[in-house]
Structures are given as structure tokens and as C-alpha cells.
Amino acid sequence: MKSRRQFFRLAGTGILAAGVSSVYGSPSASLLKEEAKDLFTLGMAGYTFREFPVEKAIEMMNRIGISNLSVKDFHMPYDSTQEQITSVISKFKAGGINVYAVGVVYMKTEKEVDRAFEYAKMAGVKLIVGAPEYSLLPYVEKKIKTYDIRLAIHNHGPDNPLYPNSTDIWNNIWDKDKRLGICIDIGHTTRDGKDPVFDILRYGSRIFDVHIKDVDGSTKEGKTLEIGRGIIDIPGVISALRTISFTGMCSLEFEKDMKDPLPGICESIGYFKGAMKCK
Amino acid sequence: MKSRRQFFRLAGTGILAAGVSSVYGSPSASLLKEEAKDLFTLGMAGYTFREFPVEKAIEMMNRIGISNLSVKDFHMPYDSTQEQITSVISKFKAGGINVYAVGVVYMKTEKEVDRAFEYAKMAGVKLIVGAPEYSLLPYVEKKIKTYDIRLAIHNHGPDNPLYPNSTDIWNNIWDKDKRLGICIDIGHTTRDGKDPVFDILRYGSRIFDVHIKDVDGSTKEGKTLEIGRGIIDIPGVISALRTISFTGMCSLEFEKDMKDPLPGICESIGYFKGAMKCK
Numbered sequence: 396m397k398s399r400r401q402f403f404r405l406a407g408t409g410i411l412a413a414g415v416s417s418v419y420g421s422p423s424a425s426l427l428k429e430e431a432k433d434l435f436t437l438g439m440a441g442y443t444f445r446e447f448p449v450e451k452a453i454e455m456m457n458r459i460g461i462s463n464l465s466v467k468d469f470h471m472p473y474d475s476t477q478e479q480i481t482s483v484i485s486k487f488k489a490g491g492i493n494v495y496a497v498g499v500v501y502m503k504t505e506k507e508v509d510r511a512f513e514y515a516k517m518a519g520v521k522l523i524v525g526a527p528e529y530s531l532l533p534y535v536e537k538k539i540k541t542y543d544i545r546l547a548i549h550n551h552g553p554d555n556p557l558y559p560n561s562t563d564i565w566n567n568i569w570d571k572d573k574r575l576g577i578c579i580d581i582g583h584t585t586r587d588g589k590d591p592v593f594d595i596l597r598y599g600s601r602i603f604d605v606h607i608k609d610v611d612g613s614t615k616e617g618k619t620l621e622i623g624r625g626i627i628d629i630p631g632v633i634s635a636l637r638t639i640s641f642t643g644m645c646s647l648e649f650e651k652d653m654k655d656p657l658p659g660i661c662e663s664i665g666y667f668k669g670a671m672k673c674k
Numbered sequence: 675m676k677s678r679r680q681f682f683r684l685a686g687t688g689i690l691a692a693g694v695s696s697v698y699g700s701p702s703a704s705l706l707k708e709e710a711k712d713l714f715t716l717g718m719a720g721y722t723f724r725e726f727p728v729e730k731a732i733e734m735m736n737r738i739g740i741s742n743l744s745v746k747d748f749h750m751p752y753d754s755t756q757e758q759i760t761s762v763i764s765k766f767k768a769g770g771i772n773v774y775a776v777g778v779v780y781m782k783t784e785k786e787v788d789r790a791f792e793y794a795k796m797a798g799v800k801l802i803v804g805a806p807e808y809s810l811l812p813y814v815e816k817k818i819k820t821y822d823i824r825l826a827i828h829n830h831g832p833d834n835p836l837y838p839n840s841t842d843i844w845n846n847i848w849d850k851d852k853r854l855g856i857c858i859d860i861g862h863t864t865r866d867g868k869d870p871v872f873d874i875l876r877y878g879s880r881i882f883d884v885h886i887k888d889v890d891g892s893t894k895e896g897k898t899l900e901i902g903r904g905i906i907d908i909p910g911v912i913s914a915l916r917t918i919s920f921t922g923m924c925s926l927e928f929e930k931d932m933k934d935p936l937p938g939i940c941e942s943i944g945y946f947k948g949a950m951k952c953k
Binding site for chain 2 (some may be wrong): 458459460574621622624625629630657658659660661662663664665666668669670671672673674
């Protein structure tokens with residue numbers, strides 16, 4: 396059943412279209428190959444839509460044909476009631492958008508951890524993308540056990556002493572509950588002088604979510620830009636995700652031209668989908 | 675000199691960026707490899723901007739980072755004076771756009787052939803993308819010899835009895851001047867039930883220009899859409915262009931959402947660039 400759903404999901408994004416509809420040969424072989432290869436799905440990180448209301452975010456996602464969203468708090472405040480949260484989730488659903496995660500959620504106190512898990516529960520998602528203070532990790536682990544909600548820690552590169560890269564996250568989580576994992580941000584990873592391809596391969600067992608983007612440099616000064624215009628080895632990232640049989644979301648977090656992001660979103664998603672055609 | 679220019683052109687489009695700037699290994703080997711591979715350049719077919727003035731076309735091309743244009747007559751009417759043509763070409767040039775061809779130019783009479791070559795000469799381009807009536811081809815050949823301007827015949831698929839596909843063009847030009855060639859439109863080729871990959875390989879010696887796009891079916895009813903969402907084997911097209919050492923332009927002719935084409939243009943160019951990463 397899962398693989399059938401996977402097939403239709405891929406077909407819907409156009410990823411399998413060449414295989415499905417090719418008039419030039421038997422589609423079955425390439426179809427099965429693609430199906431086996433791409434267990435992951437494309438999504439959007441809500442931060443991309445910081446400057447826009449929910450309606451406009453939905454419109455842009457429909458335009459580019461992406462239907463999975465990690466929702467950010469400016470669209471669904473942390474202090475929302477169940478009714479308010481249900482209303483936001485329903486609005487996305489009516490627009491064809493599946494909210495698969497909340498985040499990035501920063502947590503500085505136990506109270507904020509409590510709130511994050513209640514918030515995720517009310518939203519009906521099974522994944523929090525977050526950044527809890529290091530000292531809160533034992534408390535976070537308890538919450539994961541209580542709620543059976545996974546938490547993927549997001550790395551933020553050299554700007555922030557909290558989780559600069561996946562190695563730092565791994566060192567803090569490897570001995571904890573298996574539902575505590577990593578949301579690898581390939582842009583911040585690169586800006587921290589690390590290789591996202593290597594980190595995906597090395598920490599694959601605990602990677603729950605991926606923020607895709609591109610950057611123009613491998614230092615703190617590296618600026619984010621359209622995928623394909625920067626230095627990240629996107630086919631390498633895709634190949635690594637296939638190697639670890641990643642079944643989660645590759646969510647575009649587009650942070651350039653934030654007041655007019657649609658062209659850059661489209662170029663980025665287009666590029667990623669094109670690079671997915673590489674064997 | 676040419677290969678140095680080639681390098682900077684590729685670097686400017688970001689195609690070589692991973693090779694140039696990679697922090698993870700020696701860039702020189704992959705750099706040379708890419709340089710040898712991608713002799714062609716991305717461009718835009720002017721028809722894409724049918725609904726927009728020159729200024730807006732320039733703005734959109736700059737946004738997506740494409741600098742080569744095959745200009746269409748609604749931006750530069752056929753009955754323009756030299757001054758008017760120079761003014762349009764200069765406007766594009768000031769906006770960072772190189773007009774490399776004119777067209778598609780339809781020619782039904784000898785007078786229209788005369789006008790097309792004078793028009794191209796005044797524009798300072800060495801390539802006309804056109805569709806002269808079959809009976810005019812001997813006359814066109816004479817003009818090619820006089821002007822030393824190449825003419826690439828554009829195929830229009832099953833909607834039009836004039837040059838439905840590359841085989842039809844080839845059959846009409848193979849014994850004529852080598853400067854009479856083909857602008858293969860991969861969308862119309864597919865809609866005509868033909869395989870653009872096969873046609874590029876078969877008629878490579880006379881392909882001067884390529885119109886890139888995607889379509890959702892292999893019949894007349896096939897509709898055009900964002901590259902990557904249709905059935906055309908884009909990595910196959912790219913591979914075929916590399917095989918024939920194509921040195922011309924792959925110009926996007928985007929004919930969906932013509933009143934709001936930028937998102938689709940960006941997705942299409944992004945996809946094509948991503949697929950260019952495939953070996």
C-alpha cells in the first residue's frame with residue numbers, strides 16, 4: 396500500500412512523468428526504477444512564506460505543485476487554542492496542502508518544550524522541527540516518549556552556537572530515543588564548512604527532515620540563493636538521500652527575495668526535480 | 675579564446691558553480707569535464723514575451739539569469755527602419771541581453787524573404803529562425819549565399835502542414851547550402867509523435883537552434899507546460915545535444931500562462947539546468 400501511495404505521489408509531482416507516459420519505449424522498467432529510488436518527497440519549509448498570509452502561501456505552493464508544508468509559527472502562533480490551530484490546518488488542507496510538521500520551534504525552557512509538544516499534538520503532526528537548548532534534551536526525550544512525536548533538530552550553521560552542524564546534533568542525540576533526530580539544513584551545513592553529502596551519509600539513520608536550498612560560499616559569509624546557482628552539489632545530495640533510503644521530506648527553505656519569492660522558489664524546485672533525473 | 679569565453683559563460687549561469695567553488699575536492703577535473711560537455715548555451719525564444727513590452731522581457735530574463743534572445747517581431751516589427759531596429763537591439767543590450775537571432779519569421783513570398791534577410795542584417799544577427807514556404811527554398815538558399823546569414827527552419831508539429839518535424843525539414847534542405855538548417859522545437863516534435871532525442875542525433879549536423887519546452891502528450895492534443903512536468907526526456911535531449919557537440923542556443927519557448935509566465939519560466943530553466951548535471 397505504501398509503495399502504491401508513493402507511486403501516485405511521485406506521479407503527481409511529475410517526477411515519474413517521463414517514465415509513465417513515455418511513448419518511446421516500455422515505461423515499466425524505468426518506472427519501477429524511479430519508484431524504488433525516490434522514497435522522499437518535496438515540501439516547503441514555512442519560513443519561506445514569512446512575508447505572506449496563509450492564503451498566499453497556499454497559492455504559491457499550488458503554483459509550483461508542492462503540497463507538503465512544515466508550518467511556521469507566524470501562520471500558527473504557539474499560543475493558539477485547539478480551535479485556532481484546527482482552523483489554520485483546515486485552511487491549508489482545503490487549499491490542497493498537507494501540514495506534515497511544525498517548526499522550526501526554538502525552545503529555551505521546559506515550559507516551551509511542553510508548549511511545543513502540545514502544539515504539535517493539536518496540529519495533528521508527528522514531527523517537530525526544532526532547536527531546544529542542549530540542557531533541555533533529557534526533558535525533550537521524555538516528551539518524545541510521552542507523545543510519540545518525533546523531534547528533528549535543525550542545524551543553523553556558524554551564526555548560532557546552538558547546533559551548528561549535524562555532527563554536533565549527532566553527538567548530543569546518538570544515545571537518546573531513536574525518535575530524536577536531525578533536520579539537516581544543507582545550506583547552513585555548507586556555510587559551516589561541512590559537506591552535506593557526507594553528513595547525510597554519515598548520520599542517515601537519524602535524519603528525519605531536510606531543508607534544501609543553495610548558498611554561494613562555504614563560510615559564514617555565504618549567502619543563500621536559488622538552488623543551482625550556488626556551490627552545493629545537489630545531485631550528490633539527492634544521491635546520498637537515495638543511498639540512505641530517506642523517506643521523509645526535502646523541504647525548500649527559500650530565504651532570498653522574501654517579499655517576492657515565487658520565481659526563486661520555482662527555479663529552485665525546478666532545478667532539484669531536474670537533478671533528480673540524474674542516475 | 676573561445677573556450678575561455680565558454681567557461682565564463684557557463685560560470686555565469688551557475689552551471690559550473692559546483693565545479694568552480696567546491697570546497698570538497700579539487701575543482702579542476704570536474705571543471706574541465708563540464709567545460710568540454712556543455713558547448714551550448716541557454717536562451718529565450720521571444721514568443722514567450724508576447725504579452726509584454728521589451729522592458730518587461732528584459733526584467734524577466736535578468737531575473738532568471740538568461741542573456742540570449744531570439745527576438746520576435748512584436749518587439750521589433752518587420753517594417754522597422756534601421757534606426758528603429760538599432761534602438762530595440764540597443765535597449766536589449768543595455769539590459770544585458772544579447773539578441774542572437776530573429777524569429778520565428780514566416781515567409782510566404784519572395785518579398786517576405788527579401789525583407790527577412792534585410793531585417794536580420796539590420797539587426798546584426800547571423801541567424802534567422804524561420805518558416806519559408808517550401809517553394810521558396812531555392813530563393814532562400816540564394817539569399818543565404820548573398821547575406822552569409824544562416825536560416826534555421828522551425829518545425830511546428832501536427833497543427834501546421836508546413837514543416838511538421840525535422841525529417842520533413844531535412845528532406846527539403848539536405849542537398850542545399852549548409853547554412854540552411856533546423857531549429858528543432860522539442861515540444862512540437864513530440865506532439866507530432868516523433869522523438870526529439872532521435873531527431874537531434876539524426877539531424878545534428880544541421881541543427882542550428884533548439885526551442886526547449888515540455889508537453890503533456892505525444893499527439894496534436896498535447897499541451898505545453900513547465901519543463902519537467904511533461905513527457906519529454908530532458909536528460910535525453912541534453913545528452914543528445916552533447917553527443918552532436920551542439921554549440922548553439924537552447925532557447926526556452928514558454929507558452930503556458932502567457933500573461934504571467936515568470937514562475938513557469940523559472941521552473942523550466944531550473945529544471946533544465948538541474949538535468950544538465952546528469953552525466
